[in-house]
Amino acid sequence: MPSKPYDPKEIEAKWQRRWEESGVFHAKQDFSLPPYYALIEFPYPSAAGLHVGHGRPYTGLDIVARKRRLQGYNVLYPIGWDAFGLPTENFAIKNHVHPELVTRNNIAHAKEQVQALGISYDWSREINTTDPSYYKWTQWIFLQMFKRGLAYKKEMAVNWCTSCKCVLANEEVVGGVCERCGHEVIRKTKSQWMLKITEYAQRLNDDLDGVDYIDRVKSQQRYWIGRSTGAQLRFATTAGDDLEIYTTRPDTLFGATYMVISPEHPLIDAWKERLANFAEVEEYRRAAQKKSDFERTEINKDKTGVRLQGVAAINPVNGAEIPVFLSDYVLISYGTGAIMAVPGHDTRDWEFAKAYGLPVVEVVVGGDVAKEAFTDCETGTMVNSGFLDGLTVDEAKKKITAWIAEKGIGAEKVNFRLRDWVFARQRYWGEPIPVVHCPHCGTVALPEDQLPLQLPMVENYEPTDTGESPLALLTDWVSTTCPQCGAPARRETDTMPQWAGSSWYFLRYCDPNNDAALASKEALEYWMPVNWYNGGMEHTTLHLLYSRFWHKFLYDIGVAPQSEPYAKRTSQGMILGEDGEKMSKSRGNVVNPDDIINAFGADTMRLYIMFIGDFEKTAAWNSASVKGCRRFLERVWGLTELLTPGEGYRPAFEGEFHRAIRKVSLDTEALKHNTAIAALMALLNGIYESGSITRGELKTFLLLLNPFAPHMTEELWEQLRFGGRVTDQSWPAYDEAKCTEQTIEIAVQVCGKLKGKLVIAADLPEAEVLALAKAEPKTAEAIAGKQMVKEFYIKGRLVNLVVK
RNA sequence: GCGGCUAUGGCGGAACUGGCAGACGCGCUGGAUUUAGGUUCCAGUCCGAAAGGGUGCAGGUUCGAUUCCUGUUAGCCGCACCA
Numbered sequence: 001m002p003s004k005p006y007d008p009k010e011i012e013a014k015w016q017r018r019w020e021e022s023g024v025f026h027a028k029q030d031f032s033l034p035p036y037y038a039l040i041e042f043p044y045p046s047a048a049g050l051h052v053g054h055g056r057p058y059t060g061l062d063i064v065a066r067k068r069r070l071q072g073y074n075v076l077y078p079i080g081w082d083a084f085g086l087p088t089e090n091f092a093i094k095n096h097v098h099p100e101l102v103t104r105n106n107i108a109h110a111k112e113q114v115q116a117l118g119i120s121y122d123w124s125r126e127i128n129t130t131d132p133s134y135y136k137w138t139q140w141i142f143l144q145m146f147k148r149g150l151a152y153k154k155e156m157a158v159n160w161c162t163s164c165k166c167v168l169a170n171e172e173v174v175g176g177v178c179e180r181c182g183h184e185v186i187r188k189t190k191s192q193w194m195l196k197i198t199e200y201a202q203r204l205n206d207d208l209d210g211v212d213y214i215d216r217v218k219s220q221q222r223y224w225i226g227r228s229t230g231a232q233l234r235f236a237t238t239a240g241d242d243l244e245i246y247t248t249r250p251d252t253l254f255g256a257t258y259m260v261i262s263p264e265h266p267l268i269d270a271w272k273e274r275l276a277n278f279a280e281v282e283e284y285r286r287a288a289q290k291k292s293d294f295e296r297t298e299i300n301k302d303k304t305g306v307r308l309q310g311v312a313a314i315n316p317v318n319g320a321e322i323p324v325f326l327s328d329y330v331l332i333s334y335g336t337g338a339i340m341a342v343p344g345h346d347t348r349d350w351e352f353a354k355a356y357g358l359p360v361v362e363v364v365v366g367g368d369v370a371k372e373a374f375t376d377c378e379t380g381t382m383v384n385s386g387f388l389d390g391l392t393v394d395e396a397k398k399k400i401t402a403w404i405a406e407k408g409i410g411a412e413k414v415n416f417r418l419r420d421w422v423f424a425r426q427r428y429w430g431e432p433i434p435v436v437h438c439p440h441c442g443t444v445a446l447p448e449d450q451l452p453l454q455l456p457m458v459e460n461y462e463p464t465d466t467g468e469s470p471l472a473l474l475t476d477w478v479s480t481t482c483p484q485c486g487a488p489a490r491r492e493t494d495t496m497p498q499w500a501g502s503s504w505y506f507l508r509y510c511d512p513n514n515d516a517a518l519a520s521k522e523a524l525e526y527w528m529p530v531n532w533y534n535g536g537m538e539h540t541t542l543h544l545l546y547s548r549f550w551h552k553f554l555y556d557i558g559v560a561p562q563s564e565p566y567a568k569r570t571s572q573g574m575i576l577g578e579d580g581e582k583m584s585k586s587r588g589n590v591v592n593p594d595d596i597i598n599a600f601g602a603d604t605m606r607l608y609i610m611f612i613g614d615f616e617k618t619a620a621w622n623s624a625s626v627k628g629c630r631r632f633l634e635r636v637w638g639l640t641e642l643l644t645p646g647e648g649y650r651p652a653f654e655g656e657f658h659r660a661i662r663k664v665s666l667d668t669e670a671l672k673h674n675t676a677i678a679a680l681m682a683l684l685n686g687i688y689e690s691g692s693i694t695r696g697e698l699k700t701f702l703l704l705l706n707p708f709a710p711h712m713t714e715e716l717w718e719q720l721r722f723g724g725r726v727t728d729q730s731w732p733a734y735d736e737a738k739c740t741e742q743t744i745e746i747a748v749q750v751c752g753k754l755k756g757k758l759v760i761a762a763d764l765p766e767a768e769v770l771a772l773a774k775a776e777p778k779t780a781e782a783i784a785g786k787q788m789v790k791e792f793y794i795k796g797r798l799v800n801l802v803v804k
Numbered sequence: 805g806c807g808g809c810u811a812u813g814g815c816g817g818a819a820c821u822g823g824c825a826g827a828c829g830c831g832c833u834g835g836a837u838u839u840a841g842g843u844u845c846c847a848g849u850c851c852g853a854a855a856g857g858g859u860g861c862a863g864g865u866u867c868g869a870u871u872c873c874u875g876u877u878a879g880c881c882g883c884a885c886c887a
Contacts, residue, residue: 216808216809216882220808220881223807223808223882224882224883228886230887245887246886246887247887248886248887249887260887327885329885330885330887331886334887335887342887346887347805348885348887351885415886416886537882538882541883611816611828611829612816612817613816618880618881622816622830624831625815625829625831626830627830628829632829634844674818675827677828678817678827678828678829679828680828681827681828685828745824747824748824749824749867749868751867751868752823752867789867792823792867792868794823800823800867800868801867802867802868
């Protein structure tokens with residue numbers, strides 16, 4: 001009988017040690033068992049360590065993992081470290097410590113913090129993206145892409161962070177500044193490694209239909225991929241060349257009164273000789289070139305442009321000669337870099353037309369094009385459109401697209417907003433790109449037997465001012481020979497972006513020590529796809545999209561067994577500071593999990609972070625409320641004082657327990673850990689009211705609570721000599737029939753207003769219930785002398801009598 | 805501007821498929837224990853004396869609406885000239 005007080009410090013250290021020593025949470029190699037793969041996004045080991053927010057997803061899925069193990073599943077719940085990248089490198093430079101050492105220290109600290117929470121990770125499968133035996137396979141995947149033309153080098157304008165001295169992916173530029181450091185991002189033309197994610201755009205979009213992701217993730221990914229259907233068609237010009245455009249509104253072709261091309265459009269140079277105002281055009285192009293994308297967006301609230309003098313386009317439907325403009329509101333990177341402008345039915349074209357005094361023609365009836373563009377496609381009818389007049393927009397689209405095809409000037413076309421992925425960084429702390437530049441053979445892949453291409457240990461890893469990677473300064477490393485012809489050659493000096501290592505890490509967990517493949521076929525077939533993946537919303541258009549792309553590629557080359565890596569995706573809400581603001585060092589509102597664990601214990605910490613509210617919603621930390629969870633655990637600890645013999649449930653509690661088992665079982669699968677805990681609290685209150693608990697009841701209670709508070713439940717189980725350990729037990733079963741109550745309380749309403757209550761047998765026939773309801777004193781008074789219109793009995797809920 | 809989400813007591817939050825709004829916890833009030841504070845235990849706690857009224861606001865559908873529909877306000881997140 002434990003009469004000593006609840007001491008989480010001692011208990012938690014003891015059980016964490018035992019779990020580690022016994023390896024009880026290691027996924028089993030027995031592939032005949034039913035598998036369950038739960039995954040959280042592996043953390044970035046930053047110098048600041050973890051804050052309480054990290055505990056939310058870790059604990060949330062830990063509860064699922066622990067429960068699934070008790071249910072007999074072979075559970076894989078792993079963790080590792082996404083350790084390459086700029087924060088570590090910047091920290092290293094600032095403090096004059098090598099990034100490798102910084103990484104090692106940060107991991108050691110973060111690992112202690114995670115372990116203090118008592119998460120049931122399989123530490124035998126811990127991985128680290130900076131480990132050569134890991135990035136060997138990151139490089140290997142890159143080479144497979146390179147060999148199939150999906151990794152290519154291209155001279156292009158890129159986002160350049162002026163502070164990090166490094167290119168950024170489009171996804172990493174937020175509001176015109178670097179997502180990571182907040183400094184200005186400008187355009188810079190550089191030769192860059194790219195990955196052809198656009199080749200997978202259609203599948204990345206369509207395959208969302210087959211996976212169980214929360215809606216906001218799906219809709220954000222769909223929006224980012226940006227699939228649109230329209231038509232691509234050629235306008236003849238007075239210069240002889242055709243000008244090709246893309247439009248989603250081919251129906252408005254009769255309303256096209258001018259054309260606009262992007263400043264970077266190649267036809268401008270071809271037309272140089274014909275352009276009377278080429279100097280002015282050049283001036284505009286130079287100005288546009290200098291601006292960052294963000295400035296271009298900002299400044300062009302007011303549209304600017306230059307009319308090309310000397311070239312006009314011909315509208316194919318009516319032969320009208322229309323002017324061609326150059327404006328930076330048209331982007332070279334989307335569609336064909338040129339548009340037909342329909343000011344009557346496109347807001348941007350309308351604004352431009354107003355600014356330059358261009359005619360506005362109404363071709364869809366429904367708005368007032370003199371006041372603003374009418375962009376609705378649902379309701380309008382075509383006018384001023386020759387053979388399209390009188391049709392709906394949809395009908396007109398079909399007819400004109402057929403007409404365009406018939407004339408041989410264009411066809412229906414699908415476009416995507418998604419761009420190829422800029423896959424190189426001019427920094428030190430990343431995976432070296434395993435290729436060699438040979439003056440004779442061009443860019444040559446390193447033979448696979450030379451992987452991993454190790455990142456050289458260097459003294460100086462600071463970014464250069466030339467825009468090259470610091471690796472470029474290592475003459476000995478850079479100088480090599482061509483694997484194909486043996487001639488002197490240079491190594492690629494750019495490294496991979498941080499997103500590389502995380503694009504496939506979930507595969508490595510399946511078989512983390514394999515040296516012959518990224519993971520064995522058997523292991524992948526057994527574990528994949530991930531059953532449940534939880535992570536932050538901020539990764540929706542980055543890591544989550546990138547890793548789906550890599551996985552589809554690996555599927556195509558026969559490495560991955562399915563084309564989608566994650567069967568289910570959820571996302572935790574952010575934990576804000578006590579002041580309701582985002583936790584940050586500068587605000588001084590960061591709550592450190594170590595402090596909470598010291599003061600209350602890990603079980604209380606786990607319970608509170610789950611009890612704080614809806615898992616998916618943002619929640620503010622509240623230190624004052626934590627003690628409620630500690631109190632609950634103290635009361636559970638005190639149950640031993642109420643213990644009476646008996647292995648079964650007492651009759652009065654049988655239903656209570658069956659309902660609690662059902663509630664906790666279902667709520668945890670729905671990630672509603674808060675209401676599961678509330679149900680356990682309510683059950684505990686009932687037990688205290690009754691003054692006792694049987695051994696059988698306490699066993700069930702401890703099993704239900706175990707996923708939430710694993711340390712104290714194990715300790716009680718052991719002290720009470722319940723036999724074995726909780727981790728060896730089975731999750732309690734419930735009987736649906738025993739969940740229903742015999743007698744129930746129902747409400748009696750008159751015209752929807754509550755009048756009284758009735759305690760009746762659950763299966764009492766409707767007629768008898770209605771009779772009892774009418775006899776209920778308050779109700780009888782309310783219906784006296786009135787005419788009964790209708791009577792409702794909602795079984796087990798209420799009676800509503802409608803009178804007049 | 806576009807896309808998505810949210811709004812419930814003093815606070816965090818519950819509420820199945822349209823069926824008793826406020827479960828559970830914090831806080832607060834009163835009482836018991838204690839020299840006292842803390843802890844623990846008991847009782848109470850949406851507003852209102854009551855009738856009644858209450859889920860951001862205004863309508864609608866319904867016997868019945870926190871839940872469905874229309875409009876509107878406020879806030880959060882994402883995207884931002886994608887033709």
